[in-house]
Amino acid sequence: MFSRIDHIGVAVEELEPALELYRDSFQLQLAHREVVEEQGVEAVLLDVGENHVELLAPLGPETPVGKFLARQGPGLHHVAYQVTDIDATLAALSQAGLALIDERPRTGIRGSRVAFVHPRATGGVLTEIVEPAAAAGADH
Ligand code: CO
Numbered sequence: 001m002f003s004r005i006d007h008i009g010v011a012v013e014e015l016e017p018a019l020e021l022y023r024d025s026f027q028l029q030l031a032h033r034e035v036v037e038e039q040g041v042e043a044v045l046l047d048v049g050e051n052h053v054e055l056l057a058p059l060g061p062e063t064p065v066g067k068f069l070a071r072q073g074p075g076l077h078h079v080a081y082q083v084t085d086i087d088a089t090l091a092a093l094s095q096a097g098l099a100l101i102d103e104r105p106r107t108g109i110r111g112s113r114v115a116f117v118h119p120r121a122t123g124g125v126l127t128e129i130v131e132p133a134a135a136a137g138a139d140h
Pocket of ligand 1: 007009054078080128
């Protein structure tokens with residue numbers, strides 16, 4: 001069902017200091033940067049081979065990532081798995097009785113379709129399902 005890890009999501013207070021670590025010290029290539037109003041974040045994707053690290057900075061304290069930071073501070077936020085058919089994946093997970101945060105896919109960065117599985121269904125690991133936009137192809 002899951003073809004690979006698409007990215008690891010990391011919650012940060014501010015993007016610039018995080019970029020000093022991931023881009024400058026770890027020397028990862030910055031692949032994309034986008035404000036996703038619907039999710040209340042500014043996101044940065046960095047390439048790690050064919051996978052990514054996604055840095056997430058909240059647009060405000062009342063956003064999901066803002067609340068996460070207030071609750072537990074910066075750090076690992078979610079794991080995202082890539083799929084080719086997110087509708088079929090969500091149907092299968094729902095069929096298996098897993099609690100979904102998103103019953104239907106919403107728009108993620110770079111035109112991807114994404115949905116989150118509830119951490120209570122996944123042993124505390126917030127899990128994202130990503131179907132990349134067709135134009136992004138298999139290499140992103
Ligand atoms: Co993500």
